[in-house]
Each structure stands twice: as C-alpha cells, then as structure tokens.
Amino acid sequence: xxxxxxxxxxxxxxxxxxxxxxxxxxxxxxxxxxxxxxxxxxxxxxxxxxxxxxxxxxxxxxxxxxxxxxxxxxxxxxxxxxxxxxxxxxxxxxxxxxxxxxxxxxxxxxxxxxxxxxxxxxxxxxxxxxxxxxxxx
Ligand SMILES: [Zn+2]
Numbered sequence: 001x002x003x004x005x006x007x008x009x010x011x012x013x014x015x016x017x018x019x020x021x022x023x024x025x026x027x028x029x030x031x032x033x034x035x036x037x038x039x040x041x042x043x044x045x046x047x048x049x050x051x052x053x054x055x056x057x058x059x060x061x062x063x064x065x066x067x068x069x070x071x072x073x074x075x076x077x078x079x080x081x082x083x084x085x086x087x088x089x090x091x092x093x094x095x096x097x098x099x100x101x102x103x104x105x106x107x108x109x110x111x112x113x114x115x116x117x118x119x120x121x122x123x124x125x126x127x128x129x130x131x132x133x134x135x136x137x
Contacts, residue, residue, distance in 0.1 A: 003016070003017040004016065004017065005017030005018060005019065005020040005028075006020050006028045007028070008028065008029050008030040008033055009027040009028055009029055010027075010029045010030070010033035010036075010037070011029075011030065011032070011033055013030055015028065015029075015030045015031075019031055021034040023037055024041075052098050052101050052102045052105060052118075053098065053099070053102045053114065053117050053118060053121055055094070055098045056094070056095045056096075056097075056098030056099045056101075056102065056118075056121035056122070056125060057095075057121055059091045059092075059094040059095035059098060059125065060091065060092075060095040060121060060124045060125060060128060062087060062091045063085070063087050063088035063091045063092070063128050063131075063132065066087050066088075067088075085131065085132040085134070086132065087132070088128045088129070088131055088132030089128070089129055089132030089133050090132070091125075091128055091132075092125045092126065092127065092128030092129030092130070092131070092132050093125065093129050094125070095121055095122070095124060095125025095128060096121075096122050096125030096126050096129060097125070098121060098122075098125070099118050099119065099120070099121030099122025099123070099124075099125050100118070100122050101118070102114055102117060102118030102121060102122075103115055103118035103119055103122060104118075105118070106118055
C-alpha cells in the first residue's frame with residue numbers, strides 16, 4: 001500500500017506521497033501534469049521570443065533588400081554615402097527595439113540562445129539606424 005500524499009489540482013487523481021510536485025503558483029500536481037505544464041510554459045516562452053526576434057529580423061532585412069534593389073536599378077553614385085536613408089533608419093530602430101525586447105525576454109527566462117539572437121538583431125538594427133541617419137559609412 002502506498003500512502004496518498006495528496007490530490008492533483010489539475011487532473012484530480014491521488015498522488016503518491018513523495019511524488020507530489022508543486023507548480024509556480026504552489027499548487028500540488030502529479031508528475032504527469034507537472035511535466036505537461038512545464039512543457040507548455042517552455043513552448044510559450046520560445047514562441048514569444050521567436051515572434052519578437054522575427055519582427056526584428058524582418059525589419060533588419062528590409063533595408064538590405066532595398067539596398068540590393070537600389071544597387072540594381074540606381075547607379076552606385078546616386079546612392080551616395082551620407083544621404084539620409086529613412087527606410088534604413090526606421091527599420092533599424094524597429095529592429096533594435098525588437099532585439100532589445102528579445103534580450104529582456106531571454107534574460108527573464110534565462111535562455112542563452114535567445115539572448116544571443118536578440119543581441120544580434122539589436123546590433124544589426126543599430127547599424128542600420130546609424131547608417132540610415134548618415135552618421136557612418
Ligand atoms: Zn495530474
């Protein structure tokens with residue numbers, strides 16, 4: 001006979017004494033429900049970081065695509081350095097913001113991989129913004 005340690009607040013099944021686990025809200029749950037909750041939390045964390053990083057990555061890609069199109073259609077002399085590039089400036093600010101948000105999100109969840117991705121998105125965004133403002137290159 002195994003002693004019952006409590007009842008799962010998620011599925012209502014009795015839990016063996018010693019097998020009781022607690023959620024972040026200190027609710028007793030069985031190991032099955034604990035694993036399921038843990039997985040769903042982790043999946044949501046990945047999705048949140050992923051969507052913010054993706055917006056930043058797209059914002060970073062826009063000036064690169066326009067640059068590539070411009071190099072094709074416009075003579076290189078026309079696209080001279082020092083000209084204010086509003087697309088690069090705005091895209092860069094958006095990308096830097098999204099990258100920063102990804103870094104903050106990753107820091108709160110201690111996710112090293114997303115910390116690196118967020119930092120890269122933010123750095124590339126700052127580069128676009130600086131270049132778009134005509135301050136460098
Ligand atoms: Zn359960």
